[in-house]
Amino acid sequence: MTPPDLNPFTFQTAGMIVFGRGKAASAVEMIQPWGRRVLLVRGTSVEWADRFAVDLSQSGKDVSEHRTRGEPTLDQVRAAIAAGRERGVEQVVAVGGGSVIDLGKAAAALIPGQGDIAEHLEGSGPAKPLDTAPLPFTAIPTTAGTGTEVTKNAVIGIPQAQKKVSLRDARMFPRLAVVDPALTDGAPWSVTLASGMDALTQVIEPFLSARATPLTDALCTSVMDNGFAALEKLAQGENQAARDQLAYVSLTGGIALANAGLGAVHGFAGVIGGRTTAPHGLICARLLGPVLQANAEAAIRAKQDMTKYRIIEEAIARATGLPPERAFAGLGDWLTGMGLPRLSDWMDDPSDIPAICEAAQKSSSMQSNPHRLAPDRLASILASAL
Known part of the structure; x- marks a missing residue:
């Protein structure tokens, strides 16, 4: 960089x-x-x-x-x-x-x-x-x-x-x-995976945020790899060192978001969480890949520096075994393989999508997203996360 x-x-x-x-x-x-x-x-x-x-x-x-x-x-x-x-x-x-x-x-x-x-x-x-x-x-x-x-x-x-x-x-x-x-220690795997993905989303979104600073960037990049690696270890069984790492990722994400804001994932999550009983971390996990893909496409169209996106792709690729160029698109399949339910288990009415997108567009988190995403792109993001 x-x-x-x-x-x-x-x-x-x-x-x-x-x-x-x-x-x-x-x-x-x-x-x-x-x-x-x-x-x-x-x-x-x-x-x-x-x-x-x-x-x-x-x-x-x-x-x-x-x-x-x-x-x-x-x-x-x-x-x-x-x-x-x-x-x-x-x-x-x-x-x-x-x-x-x-x-x-x-x-x-x-x-x-x-x-x-x-x-x-x-x-x-x-x-x-x-x-x-x-x-x-x-x-x-x-x-x-x-x-x-x-x-x-x-x-x-x-x-x-x-x-x-x-x-x-x-x-x-x-x-x-x-x-x-x-x-x-001993938290159920379903809770660990969903909350861990929330923690990871909260170091990825501030990193890309329109309000990012060199200090929040340094915090976010320091823990991405460790967070994904911790989830991989905990998927295999209880591991104190991995618990320590995940707690630190969560702490770091909280510090970063309080200073740099979030993005479209959390813009959606607040609205969906108010309309359904889906766990917040699960919502974030299922939206992360589609939102990253949409923001990366917008950055390419705007001819912006893609270094930050490459850093995130490589972190996901190292954890999932996916090729970096497939990291965003393939994240959902990796989560399914890790045992995370689909968002469609809580949202089964596609007619809700326009209203959810309209409300999400107005959320405070959406204002920090690195690109303004059109209503039809928001709808496609949500549809692909179901």
Whole structure:
């Protein structure tokens, strides 16, 4: 690659990132200064969270547990906010997958204020800035995929409107992100593959993004090969080193997307996720190849430098055994061979495609896509991902 143009850019991330096996055990000590009353937002199936809650209580914290299931909705966020306000909590800790962390992040942002969450949502309301600084928030992920432990937004579902929207504010970055890959050990292969492909999509899209910077490019290129290789190893059985690598890819993707944005894959994913129950990572995985192919074709027509596309092709080719020139087109077949279901298992009505494409075109992620894709090209992308 030729040296990048060093245009001005900004860079933000979590206040502190702690990464490594066994590091979750230090979280109790690290959050001690931020207040005695703690709202612990958690899922229902993470056994480590039980021990963490006991350790928090024994350290002198007054712990209120708020359990959640599935992706966060407006009503779920409102319930968490109400619980936090009623107990007068001083900090929020979230232990779980990306959905749990998003719920905790939203609660931490809105507990100190007076208004309703609907006033602050992008794409659904007036998107008013937060009127009060968020509570200190700690994110402890138990899956490797979303990178939400180092982002400044929370994705919230509005089931009645069949959409997902974001609560976003630069002050919503977690004060502390503890990424302990041991918490992901033993995750089912279906979860590992889908979330791992989400992590990989989140280092590929920022790399191609119209908002990419030399710093985010360096982060993204440093982990692509390792991410694909980790999935290959985990397809053969449990592997701690591969879990470590995948957790690091997820963390890196979160940092990159928070600063460079995403692209058409996530532009589609927010809309499809609001209309179906398809897992977010699976949606991203199935759309990645067709979107890469469409963007590469647009770059060729525009006679742009193809170096970034070649880097991605080669990373996919090394993992899949495909020829580089077939990497984008053949990615879907590789995913099928790895056991990933088709998107058509959740979307079986082709008449929905025009409406999905129209909504996706307006999404915030689509604005960072390196090329503006025409409605008919978006439709062909979605059709080929089914």
